[in-house]
Amino acid sequence: MKIVSFALNGKKVSCEVQDRELLLHALRERFSIKSVKEGCGIGECGTCTVLIDNEPHYSCLTLASKVDGHDVKTVEYLGDAGLLHPLQKAFIEAGAVQCGYCTPGMLLSAYSLLMKNENPSDSEIREAISGNLCRCTGYIQIVEAIRDAAGLCKCKP
Amino acid sequence: MYIGNEMNRIDALDKVLGRPVYAEDLSAKGALFGCIFRSTRPHAFIRRIDTRAAMASPGIVKVLSCHDIPGENLFGIIKKDQPYLAQDRVRCIGEPVLIVLGETEEAARKALQLIEVEYEDAEVVSDPFLSEDSTALIHDKGNLLSRRKVIKGDIEKGFKEADVIVEHTYSTSWLDHAFMETESGVGYPDSKGRIVVISSTQNIHYKQKEISRLLAVPEEKIKVVQATTGGGFGGKLDVTVEGFIALSVHHTRRPVVMRFTREESFLSNTKRHPLYIEYKTGARKDGIITAVKVGITGDTGPFASYGETVCLRAALHATGPYEVPNVHVDSRMFYTNNPVSGAMRGFGIPQLAFAHESQMDEVALMLKMDPFDIRMMNALKKGSLTATSQVLQNSVGIIETLRKVEPYWRKRSKKEDRAGFGLGCMYYGIGNTGVSNPANACLNITGDGKIALHTGACEIGQGSDTTLVQILQETLGLKIEDIVLVRGDTDTSKDAGSSSASRQTYISGGAVFDAALKMRQYLDEKGFYKGRPIREIYASEADKKLLEHNGFFDPPTTPVDPETSKGSPYATYAFATHMTEVEVEPETGCCTVKRVYAAHDVGRAINLKNVRGQIYGGIAMGVGFALMEEFVPGKSESFDNYYMPTSMDMPDVEVFVVEDREPTGPFGAKGVGEPALIPQAASIVNAIKDATGVRPFELPCHIERLKMLLEKAKG
Numbered sequence: 001m002k003i004v005s006f007a008l009n010g011k012k013v014s015c016e017v018q019d020r021e022l023l024l025h026a027l028r029e030r031f032s033i034k035s036v037k038e039g040c041g042i043g044e045c046g047t048c049t050v051l052i053d054n055e056p057h058y059s060c061l062t063l064a065s066k067v068d069g070h071d072v073k074t075v076e077y078l079g080d081a082g083l084l085h086p087l088q089k090a091f092i093e094a095g096a097v098q099c100g101y102c103t104p105g106m107l108l109s110a111y112s113l114l115m116k117n118e119n120p121s122d123s124e125i126r127e128a129i130s131g132n133l134c135r136c137t138g139y140i141q142i143v144e145a146i147r148d149a150a151g152l153c154k155c156k157p
Numbered sequence: 158m159y160i161g162n163e164m165n166r167i168d169a170l171d172k173v174l175g176r177p178v179y180a181e182d183l184s185a186k187g188a189l190f191g192c193i194f195r196s197t198r199p200h201a202f203i204r205r206i207d208t209r210a211a212m213a214s215p216g217i218v219k220v221l222s223c224h225d226i227p228g229e230n231l232f233g234i235i236k237k238d239q240p241y242l243a244q245d246r247v248r249c250i251g252e253p254v255l256i257v258l259g260e261t262e263e264a265a266r267k268a269l270q271l272i273e274v275e276y277e278d279a280e281v282v283s284d285p286f287l288s289e290d291s292t293a294l295i296h297d298k299g300n301l302l303s304r305r306k307v308i309k310g311d312i313e314k315g316f317k318e319a320d321v322i323v324e325h326t327y328s329t330s331w332l333d334h335a336f337m338e339t340e341s342g343v344g345y346p347d348s349k350g351r352i353v354v355i356s357s358t359q360n361i362h363y364k365q366k367e368i369s370r371l372l373a374v375p376e377e378k379i380k381v382v383q384a385t386t387g388g389g390f391g392g393k394l395d396v397t398v399e400g401f402i403a404l405s406v407h408h409t410r411r412p413v414v415m416r417f418t419r420e421e422s423f424l425s426n427t428k429r430h431p432l433y434i435e436y437k438t439g440a441r442k443d444g445i446i447t448a449v450k451v452g453i454t455g456d457t458g459p460f461a462s463y464g465e466t467v468c469l470r471a472a473l474h475a476t477g478p479y480e481v482p483n484v485h486v487d488s489r490m491f492y493t494n495n496p497v498s499g500a501m502r503g504f505g506i507p508q509l510a511f512a513h514e515s516q517m518d519e520v521a522l523m524l525k526m527d528p529f530d531i532r533m534m535n536a537l538k539k540g541s542l543t544a545t546s547q548v549l550q551n552s553v554g555i556i557e558t559l560r561k562v563e564p565y566w567r568k569r570s571k572k573e574d575r576a577g578f579g580l581g582c583m584y585y586g587i588g589n590t591g592v593s594n595p596a597n598a599c600l601n602i603t604g605d606g607k608i609a610l611h612t613g614a615c616e617i618g619q620g621s622d623t624t625l626v627q628i629l630q631e632t633l634g635l636k637i638e639d640i641v642l643v644r645g646d647t648d649t650s651k652d653a654g655s656s657s658a659s660r661q662t663y664i665s666g667g668a669v670f671d672a673a674l675k676m677r678q679y680l681d682e683k684g685f686y687k688g689r690p691i692r693e694i695y696a697s698e699a700d701k702k703l704l705e706h707n708g709f710f711d712p713p714t715t716p717v718d719p720e721t722s723k724g725s726p727y728a729t730y731a732f733a734t735h736m737t738e739v740e741v742e743p744e745t746g747c748c749t750v751k752r753v754y755a756a757h758d759v760g761r762a763i764n765l766k767n768v769r770g771q772i773y774g775g776i777a778m779g780v781g782f783a784l785m786e787e788f789v790p791g792k793s794e795s796f797d798n799y800y801m802p803t804s805m806d807m808p809d810v811e812v813f814v815v816e817d818r819e820p821t822g823p824f825g826a827k828g829v830g831e832p833a834l835i836p837q838a839a840s841i842v843n844a845i846k847d848a849t850g851v852r853p854f855e856l857p858c859h860i861e862r863l864k865m866l867l868e869k870a871k872g
Contacts (some may be wrong), residue, residue, distance in 0.1 A: 034182040035175025037387075039337050040419040044796035047337055075175040088173040092165050095766035098774065099618025100172030101337040101387030107173065126804040133796065135337050135388050136618045138773030139804040141766075 004068040008033075009077040017064040023057075024048045026064035027074065035075045035104040039133070046132030049105030050074050056109045056131070075104035078111060086152040087111060087145070094145035098136035106132045110146045114153045122147065159630035160824055163766045166623045167642070168385075168616065180341040180357045180384035185412035188343065189218055190262040191405050192415070194255040194272050195425065196247035199283070199494040200293070200459075201276035203245055203254070210271040211257060216264030219409060220272075221256040226404060228373030232396050234363070238296060239460035239497070241371060241400045246279065248295055248459035249494050250790065251424040256401050258409060262416075281494045285433070285456040288491035295459050295492040302457055303468040307475065307486040307544050308722045315448025315483025319439025323519045327436060327512040329856045331788035332429035332781075333422075334501055335801050338387020340426065341416035344402035347380070352406050354399050355382040359389040359615050360655035365647045367396050368403040379403065383645030389617035390778075391500030392426050394657055395462055419795045427499025428788055430455045430467045430490075432508040438516045444524055444531045451475040451512070453488040455498075455505070462499035464490045469590055471505035473717065476544045477513035478555045478584035478732055479535040484544045496790055500657060502775075503831045506585060507782060507838060511856060514581045514839035518846065528580050528843065529566050533559050537584065537732075545717050547725040552827065554758025554817035555584060555732035561756035561813035562736040569736075575743060576751075577848025581735045581840030586727030587828045588660040588712050595711035596661075597651035598668035600629070600676045602704040606692030608633065608676065609641040613653035614665040616644065619830055620767035621661040625669050627763050628823045632673035633680065639691070651707075659731065659828030662763060664710055666823035672708025679706065712821065729819045731832040732758040735776070737808070737840040741848045746864025748845055750780050750806070753837070756813035760827035769812050772833040776810055777802045779837020787857050800859075 005014035008031060015030050027033040027050070036059055039047035043061040050059045051073040079085035087110055090096070097103050106129055113120055113128035120128070125146045126139070134142065171177050208220045223230050223242040230244060231237040243254045255272065259265030280293035288300040316322060342356030352372070358364055361381040369376045386393065398415040405413040417425065435452040453471050457464030472488035521531040536555045542548060559582070569578045588594050599611040610629055616622040626640055643649050653665045680686065683694045698704055712728035736754040741747070755772050762768045785800040793799040818825025838856060846852045851866045858866075 034178070037179075037338070038181075039339075040796050042419070042795055042797060045337065045419075075173075079174070081170060081174060084170075084173070091173045092169040095163075095166070095770045097166060097169045097172045098620065098770060099337065099386065099388045100168065100177055101179065101618075103172050104175040126807070130803045130805045133335075133337065133801065133803060135335055135390070135778075135801070136774045137770055138775070138777035138802075138810070139807045140773040140810055141770055143804065 002065050004065055006067045006069060007071040009073055019065065021064045022060055023050065023062040023064045023067060024059035027059060033074050033076065037101055046105045047102050049108050049132060051108050051112055054112055054115055056112050073108065075107050078107060087149040090145040090149035094141045094148060096137060096142040096145040102132055102134040106134065106142055114150055119150055160627050160763045161761065164623065164627060164764055166620055167626055168622055177385035179338055179387055180343055180355060181416050183343045183355060183384065185343055185345050188412035188414045189258045189260065189405065189409060190265045191256050191258050191401055191413050192265045192269060193253045193401065194257060194269050196243060196250055196252040196254055198247055198276050198278060199250050200279040200281045201247055202279060203243065203247065203274060204277050205275040207273040208255065211268040214264065214268040214271055216260040217257065217268045218260065219258045221404060221408060225408060226371060229370045232367045232400065233461050234395065234463060235465050236461040239462065249496060256405055258405055258413065283493060283495060285454050285491035285493055288493050295494065300492045301489060302461055302492055303465040303490045305469045305472045305488045306722065307472045307484060309544055309546060310483035312448055312450055312483050312485040316439045318441065318447040320442040321520060321523045322437065322439045323516055323523060324437040325515065325519065325854060327434040327515065327854050328431065329508045329511065330431050331496055331498065332501060332786050333788050333799055334390040334392030334426060335799065336388030336390060336392060339417045339419055339422040340393065340397035342398040342402050343412065343414050344406040345412035346406055346410050351378050351380055352403050353380045353382065354402050355384050356399050357386045357393055358383050358399065359393045359617050359657060361615065361645060361647050362613055362652040363655060364396060364399045368399060371400050372403060372407050381647045383615050386615065386617045389656060390502045391657060394500045394655055395427055423794055423799065427462050427497050429501040430457060430464065430498040430505055432471060432505060434509065434512040436512045436516050438520055440520045440524065442524065444526050444534045446479055446481050446535050448483040449476045449481045451486045455490040456493050456495055457490050458495050458497035459492055460497050462497055463504065464498065466590065467505035471509050473545060473586065473590065473726055474506045474584065475509050475513065477510065478537050478582050480537055480541040481544065502778065503835050507835045510581060510583045510835045510839045511842060514836065515842055515852065518843045529563065532580065532582055545726060546723045552729055552760055552817045552819040554815045555582065557815045557817060558732055558734040558756035558758055561815060562734050562754045565754050566736055575740050575848055577739050577741065577844040579737050579840045579843025579847055581836030581843065582733065583832060583835040584730045584732050585659065585832045585835055587663050587729050587731060588658050588727060591714050591716035591724055591726035593711050594654050594660065594664065595709060596653040596665040596668040598653065598665060598672045598708040599651065600672045600706045602691060602695050603641065604695055606690060606695060607639050607641050608635060609643055610669065611643045611650045612665060612669065613650035614644065614661045615656040617656050619656065619771065620764065621656060621665065623767060624662050624763045625665060628666050628669050629673050631824065632670055633677055659830040659832065662826050663729065663822050663828050664712060666826055667710030668708040670708065670823040671710055672706050675706040728821055729827050731827045731829060733832045733836050735836040735840040737844045739841060739844040739848055741845060743867060746860045746867055748784055748863060750808040750841060753808045753810045755810060756815060757829055757832055758815040758817050759829045760819040760822050761816050761825035762814050763824065763826050765814065768814060768829055771829045772812050773810055775833020776837050777807055778834045780806055780841065783838035783841040783856060783858060785857055785859050787859065
């Protein structure tokens with residue numbers, strides 16, 4: 001067991017984790033953050049994506065102990081029902097959501113992209129979400145949403 | 158006012174906030190975790206099972222076998238031939254043998270490793286062509302599950318009239334649904350002594366019935382609730398975790414959680430049926446098709462699942478959206494010891510579209526005709542007779558979909574040699590085949606002045622919740638704030654049938670429309686449309702039963718007569734044309750899909766944004782089917798060796814919606830879920846031929862296969 005302290009969605013947290021505990025499981029079980037999903041457990045599908053220091057990471061391949069001292073963001077960071085992030089708004093408006101299982105991870109990959117690149121091209125957008133599989137949408141409305149949000153977005157840390 | 162627009166999905170807000178509760182997000186205090194011990198043999202008799210070490214393992218509560226089943230061990234949507242837990246023998250790799258229940262997931266999975274089973278291997282049937290005559294019987298009555306013929310006119314005469322004949326064989330492979338959320342669910346005993354199962358599913362009422370048979374208890378003793386569901390595509394129609402969970406709750410009287418790993422999902426979930434299609438087409442010099450003869454051989458694995466449906470649907474749709482006077486289709490579905498195949502978006506028709514669309518292009522080539530013109534010339538229209546001699550009277554939009562892409566087809570030009578263009582057309586019967594498949598819906602006025610819609614229709618990501626609410630809004634003229642949706646619970650809804658066969662907009666939509674008409678009349682009589690508030694109507698109604706209005710719709714169909722092949726198996730059909738541009742790199746065999754023009758006759762688009770979403774998603778799945786997706790038994794385990802399209806593989810898409818209204822549909826609507834996928838692979842294959850001169854006859858035409866074809870063509 002090891003104590004880890006990190007910023008989770010802007011708040012300082014600390015908890016005891018097992019040596020081999022995955023960040024995915026720590027977030028879901030210790031912090032009840034259920035928006036982080038386990039789609040494959042081997043770092044292929046991206047439904048477990050979280051931002052670590054604003055870079056997308058597969059939390060199913062990340063040991064919880066490794067985020068000690070770092071900044072971790074999940075989709076809960078982006079906004080809430082009263083104050084949606086422009087990306088969330090654009091996802092709703094563009095029809096970028098179907099079953100919704102990939103959506104949190106998709107939003108985080110998009111957020112990370114817009115933080116680095118305020119005006120990405122379609123191919124840059126496609127590349128940025130290429131680690132997030134979606135079986136429902138064919139990605140097109142997701143790309144549209146990210147493009148629509150790009151101008152309106154302040155994705156600064 | 159409320160339909161035909163771009164209304165946002167009613168579940169989108171929750172989903173962008175990461176708030177929906179999928180089955181795996183449910184936790185119950187003191188819940189056990191259940192996992193499945195599965196067969197490692199394709200066909201073997203079980204001689205001995207030793208669970209002692211597993212039972213002694215820390216945290217293990219129970220191990221259940223087929224002997225612990227109080228009711229029927231066999232389930233299945235049509236033919237009940239699939240055991241929940243193997244009895245005496247296993248008939249495929251991955252077949253469930255035991256349920257292990259532990260205090261934690263870790264404990265349960267560890268104990269799996271300690272179970273010993275002694276098998277005596279039996280003869281394995283791994284090829285549907287050898288299945289019929291094999292002495293190894295997978296079921297007592299033989300290895301042929303189903304055989305359906307469609308015969309129209311005089312096939313010999315039809316080929317005599319033909320000036321050209323084209324004959325080829327096509328084959329397709331197993332595909333996985335690869336929904337992003339694996340099969341999962343939770344169960345518990347409730348205070349009324351019932352067993353409640355909450356799961357990721359496409360059909361709550363069917364699962365309630367199966368669990369009641371499994372446990373030999375009345376249906377009222379079982380409640381099934383749909384959790385938010387992370388995709389289905391047909392793979393959550395069969396009983397997945399629900400039976401195991403219910404049986405475990407029955408024996409432990411404790412809450413039980415189950416969730417398949419991705420590897421388990423790949424191993425155990427049903428697959429798209431691999432079909433072998435022998436296709437012979439005859440045509441006159443002027444391009445008119447005179448005869449089509451098709452032999453279809455399918456592999457359903459050891460259990461029926463939706464094998465009979467696929468066998469029949471493939472046969473009925475074998476000629477494609479064309480009027481063919483002389484037809485002979487012989488479709489057979491065999492049991493094997495291969496993976497279980499079941500329902501997957503399109504029920505065999507994407508496979509057939511690959512064949513009939515390839516044939517159309519080959520006929521056009523022999524006749525030196527434009528592939529567009531030959532389709533236009535033979536396309537179904539009002540008054541046409543289908544292969545089952547059903548007269549199409551309404552909503553036959555295939556020609557209109559062709560016209561939508563025509564300008565792009567006519568002005569296509571190859572910027573590079575490696576570019577190619579292809580067409581794919583399809584038609585698809587909406588709803589189940591030639592059987593009653595009704596939906597119910599119920600509306601009632603609530604004390605706080607709202608209209609509650611109760612439906613058993615399962616929202617699996619396709620958008621049925623939003624569509625049904627829009628139909629209700631349009632009929633009653635009500636704002637969204639005045640409506641409450643109560644969905645996916647066998648306690649609060651009557652059967653709406655499965656979310657499958659592209660049927661919910663048309664059939665559940667029809668039921669909602671029916672209920673809404675009755676509600677509108679009631680509200681009108683009570684003065685609502687003259688300004689009297691609903692709340693007041695509620696308060697003034699002494700008999701609260703009058704506040705409830707039930708809706709029902711069952712599409713008018715007649716079964717196909719096995720002798721005469723005549724019938725009207727579907728009340729309505731959807732039609733589509735896709736035109737696809739590809740680029741093929743000759744050095745590597747890498748095919749990139751650049752652009753798709755997709756025109757769909759949906760009858761009426763209730764929600765344009767959702768219709769586009771379905772079409773884009775269908776195209777993605779079609780790209781996978783054509784170019785990369787192949788489940789190889791024993792090899793494909795997860796997303797690292799089962800390739801499906803990413804954002805980088807998606808073409809640009811232009812969608813055209815044709816609205817040839819269906820008189821029996823709500824506001825003229827039909828369906829689009831499966832049609833979106835069906836013509837896509839076919840149009841890619843035709844584009845590959847246009848780009849390279851080489852025609853793939855086997856799907857997927859992945860990079861190695863295409864490179865091989867290109868090399869062979871060089872001689």
